[in-house]
Amino acid sequence: MATSPLIATSLPQTQLATTATAGKSRLPPPEKLAVLIDKSKSVDELLQIHATILRHSLLLHPRYPVLNLKLHRAYASHGKIRHALDLFHHTIDPDLFIFTAAINTASINGLHDEAFLLYIQLLSSEIVPNEFTFSSILKSCSTDSVKAIHSHVLKFGLGLDPYVATxxxxxxxxxxxxxxxxxxxxxxxxxSLVSSTAMITCYAKQGNVDAARALFDRMCERDIVSWNVMIDGYAQHGFPSDALMLFQKLLAGGTPKPDEITVVATLSACSQIGALETGRWIHVFIKKNRIRLNVKVCTALIDMYSKCGSLEEASLVFNDTPRKDIVAWNAMIAGYALHGYSQDALKLFDEMQGITGLQPTDVTFIGTLQACAHGGLVNEGVRIFESMEQEYGIKPKIEHYGCLVSLLGRVGQLNRAYEIVKNMKIEADSVLWSSVLGSCKLHGDFVIGKEIAEYLIGQSINNSGIYVLLSNIYASAGDYEGVAKVRNLMKEKGIMKEPGVSTIEIDNKVHEFRAGDREHLESKEIYTMLRKMSERIKSHGYVPNINTVLQDLGETEKEQSLQVHSERLAIAYGLISTKPGSPLKIFKNLRVCSDCHTVTKLISKITGRKIIMRDRNRFHHFVDGSCSCGDFW
Ligand SMILES: [Zn+2]
Ligand SMILES: [Zn+2]
Known part of the structure; x- marks a missing residue:
């Protein structure tokens, strides 16, 4: 074996002031050396002690194995992993402690293969591993190797040890x-706290938030990590309101203090339900509590502000973001796209590459192409789409095709859109088909629309949104047999229409509405307002677009069922609970239907209010009778 610099005498010859100034004759007490190793503040200091130990031949002295172990740990804690492991490799007859220390060092520093080699070496040396050996090697385990290690754990009777089990x-x-x-x-x-938190993470990852919460509630102590896992679990699995409630509970308890991860998870919950006031409050909270406004927190704020309808605040945060990474740029580009500020999004896309030299990722292209789609910028969109693979070597994914198809659909190039979908290298999903169908409906092209409809019915799809669109296409074409066919298919397959849910935030509280909902405390006033608005918009020449109603109802009934769409209930509630003239912000989980779109335009005109509505696809800014989407969404 080659001589290691660690045991050769070529180490720094500087004398260790505290131990010895003379040569071998003055033997420093090994106990003192052990203390000095523990206290060493730098690698240089450690090397000097190491040299002294070597000079006195104490390193591999059978009476002082502790010096070797302590040196190993000290090198590892100073980040000198190779030094630490070399020291182990030069140990003659290593004992369990130095073996375990070496396995741990390798494991926590990501040298998983080396950790396993050491573990195998230990087993073949007939040393019996203990609980610390296992908790060390487990840190290197993948899902493939854990079963083997688990069986060793059981063989050595350590299955119930809390460290190992954790x-x-x-x-x-x-x-x-x-x-x-x-x-x-x-x-x-x-x-342990760690094992409970690991278990909560596991449940949350699977979307089983109830099991996660039950365990969370049973924990006798919780640190910020366990709170974060639970809040994030809610936020990432469609329970944003629960995430916010849990965050409030955390604040009410006083400890532990929320950190960057907590606010990122909570802001994500805000952006999902458009809780702008709550989001703003968290922004102030971050500043007051000196939570670091790092790039992750800033990106979460940008995302929250833009998704909650305040692009101005999003761009203020963006400008103040330190060391913007690609994720921050992506969030801002997506924000501009979402609000239909297509040119600003494209400008930012160029600026990002010009100023920072950052390379766009596939996410950047989604935002940029969305900007083109929302702005109807065909030439730019097609050029950017083609540049993805040609210039940047990024293969377009279904989302990129989605933007392109939506863009072509918007400007009425339906054949081209349809051809692209048919000839794609990847399989089209329901979102893409909905986009093409939506365009057919918008442009009244029922020939292509019906062709796609026939094709899709043959493909046995299960997406309720597509069936609704198909039915609408048939209905708009006056083909009621087609409507009946789609409806029967839905019944046969047990496909339910996804319920529309709209929310509006009033005084920091998010109010949720479903179609025909009478759950709200002020339900009576809401319905009175609905009737009042309905009369007023009719006097402005509004005729209900009953084609969009799926159910087989009589004309009056159809009109009534349109009237109680969730977004209208939310608007009505907004009208009765805010000052005249103040803007309303509505969030809907599905696309806004064309009838509600028309009605909202009229309401904005009649009431003089700005109504901002975020649907599944984009933001609509309704002002004085028209919408920022240019009636395409
Ligand atoms: Zn509607
Ligand atoms: Zn619109």
Whole structure:
């Protein structure tokens, strides 16, 4: 074996002032050396102590194995991983402690293969591993190797050890093996904070927020990590209101203090339900509590402000963001696109590459192409789409095709859009088809519309949105047999129409409405307002577009069912609970239907209010009788 610099005598010859000024004759007490190693503040200091130990032949002295172990740990903690591991490799007859320390060093520094080699070496040396050995090697385990290590754990009778069990739960949980994780977890007599948090993460990852919450509530102590996992679990799995409520509970308790991760998760919840006031409050909270406004937090704020309808505030945060990374640029580009500020989005796209030299990612292209689609910029859109693969080597994904098809559909190039979808290298999904169908409906092209409809019916799709569009296409073409066919298919397949839900935030509280909803406390006043608005818009020449109603109802009934669409209930509630003239912000989980779009335009004119509506696809700014989307969405 080549001589390691660590045991050769070529180490710095500077004398260690505190230990010895003379040569070998003055032997520093090994206990003192051990203390000095622990206290060493730099690698240089450590090297000097190491040299002294070598000079006195104490390093591999059978009476002082602790010096070797301490040196190993000290090198590792100073980040000198190779030094630490070389020291181990030169140890004659390593004992369990130095083995375990070396495995741990390799594991926590990502040298997983080396950790496993050391572990195998340990097993073949007939040393019996202990709980610390296992908790160390588990840090290197993948979902493939954990089963083997788990069986070793059982063989050595350590299955119930809290350290080992925590490690096992963590590996199983990270790999998504919820049943195995739970089995180990259930047998633990003492559940550590770490193992409970790992288990909550596992449930949350699977979207089983109820199980996660039940466990969270049972924990006797919680740190900020466990709170973060739970809040994020809600936010990422469609329970944004629960995420916000839990955040409030965290604040009410006083400890632990929220950190950057907490606010990022909470802001994501705000942006999902358009809770602008709450989002603003969190922004102030971040500043007051000196939570670091790093690029992640700033990006979450940009995303929240733009998705909650305040592009101005989003761009203010963007301008103040330190060391913007690609994710921050992407968020701002997407924000401009969402609000229909297409030119600003494209300008930012160029600026990003020009000023920072950052390379766009596939996400950047989604934002940029969306900007083109929302602005009807055909030439730019097609050019950017083609540049993706040719200039940047990024293969377009379904989302990019979606933007292109929506762009072509918007300007009426339906044949071209249809051809692209038919000839794509990847399979079209329901979103893409909805986009083409939506364009057919918009431009009244029922020939292509029906052709696609026939094709899709043959493909046995299960997306309720597509069926609704198909039915609308048939209805608009006056083909009621077609409508009946689609309806029967839906019945046969048990496809339910996804319920529309609209929300409006009034005084920091988010109010949720479903079609025909009478749950709200002020339901009576809301319906009175609806009737009043309905009379007024009719006097402005409004005729209900009953073609968009799927159910087979009589004309009056159809009109009534349109009247109680969730967005209208939300608008009506906004009208009765805010000052005249103040803007309204509505959020809808589905696309706004064309009838509600017409009605909202009229309401904005009659009431003189600005109405901002975010639907599944984009923002609509209704001002004085017209909408920023130019009636295309
Ligand atoms: Zn509607
Ligand atoms: Zn619109």
């Amino acid at each position: 490690g096992l739960v963590d590996v199983y949980a990270k790999g998504g093996y919820v049943i195995s994780a739970q089995k180990v977890f259930d047998r633990m007599s003492e559940r």
